[in-house]
Amino acid sequence: MKLKGRTALVTGAGAGLGREIALTFAREGANVAINDVRREPASAVAAEIEALGVKSMAVVADVSDSVDVRAMFEEVVAAWGTLDVLVNNAGIALMSDAVKANFLQAVGELVANGRMETSVGAARMMADSQWRRTLSVHLDGTFYCTREALKVMEPRGSGKIINMASIAGLTGILGAPDYSAAKAGIIGLTKSVAREAIARGVYVNAIAPGYVDTALLDFLEPAMKQMIIAQTPIGRLGTPQEVAAVALYLASDDSSYTVGQVISPNGGYVM
Template structure:
């Protein structure tokens, strides 16, 4: 097992990519903290992991809140004693309950701030707390979830692209800062993946995205979990500040 006796915290772990990473990491021997803002979602994934013979605990918190993150980490360290791997995965795909695209000039202040807080602020808050544990022990892995939206840009998603682009730049900065402390920080920038977050993409719009992807399909959550496992284990011991982008050729 590639992660035997390691302790991992996955934000947004109650569904989609977070759920898949949690199941994958548990199979590889890690103890998994499953964070989600929805108690039932976090508990459902914990139950899945435990039924498969793994070890996991739920941690319910809104990671866009600094105070909530501090409390979550205190609870996490009390439960597991340390943190070896942090995966900053929490995110949202849209700020309105509609599949309609929202032009930049129609986005509200509240929508802009919600998108950046959910993605970028949470990545900073969780990274800051994890480093307080990782730096003294001179080891750790941090994996941030970017997106092709942050590498190539997507029309009508300026808030989402800004958040993901910020995460990529944040990754590179922190990676340089803490590599000497034995901590490796990297980023994954997925293309379009079949998850609950992309379920609203349907019809002609979905067909267009598939047509723009040379592999001719959306990716699967396991494609991203495999990349995360690589970055979390010793196979990637010479990787630092990098952006892995499993995207089916959408960005080459």
């Protein structure tokens, strides 16, 4: 077991990648706190984790709210005394109906003529509220949780912080300027904090998955998914397990020389 007796907190763990990462850590012997902004899924995953014979707790908090985040860390540390691993995973993906309609038209043009003539208009039509919500959940949330984790990890001289970035932050993806900016920001944050925290034995790294089959992609129309798959050399979406395996590597002692890196399981979408 690679994480026996360690304590972990996974944000956004009520579904998708976060849930799978939490289950993977628990199977390797970790006690895992399950954060989500939604209570029911967080409690359900916490029950799944406990059934594996380790400790769990559901901690409801909106990671974009620094007061919520502080209270969440206080609760986890009060219960378990310390924190070994933080996974900053909570995230959202927003696309307006107008952008989706343009996107579908552009995909049709691509198939028919080999090039897109319609701009999807995601930047041009972006509402302030969407821009701010995406940046605050992903980038503010990652920063707030990282700040609290460092207060626990730096004094004791060890810890692992794993930030969920995306290929969107490496290459920019069509129709998602807010999401791409947030994920690129997470990559910059990861590298800067990695440089300071390793002085106290705290490892900070990021994962930049390609497109993975979770509810986050539910807003994509079938034609949009087909285009994504056609652009992915391996010819399919990723699975949550394929991302959780990278998270386990970064959480465990196997990654003892891996500092400030961005590991991208993406089926070849970005090379």
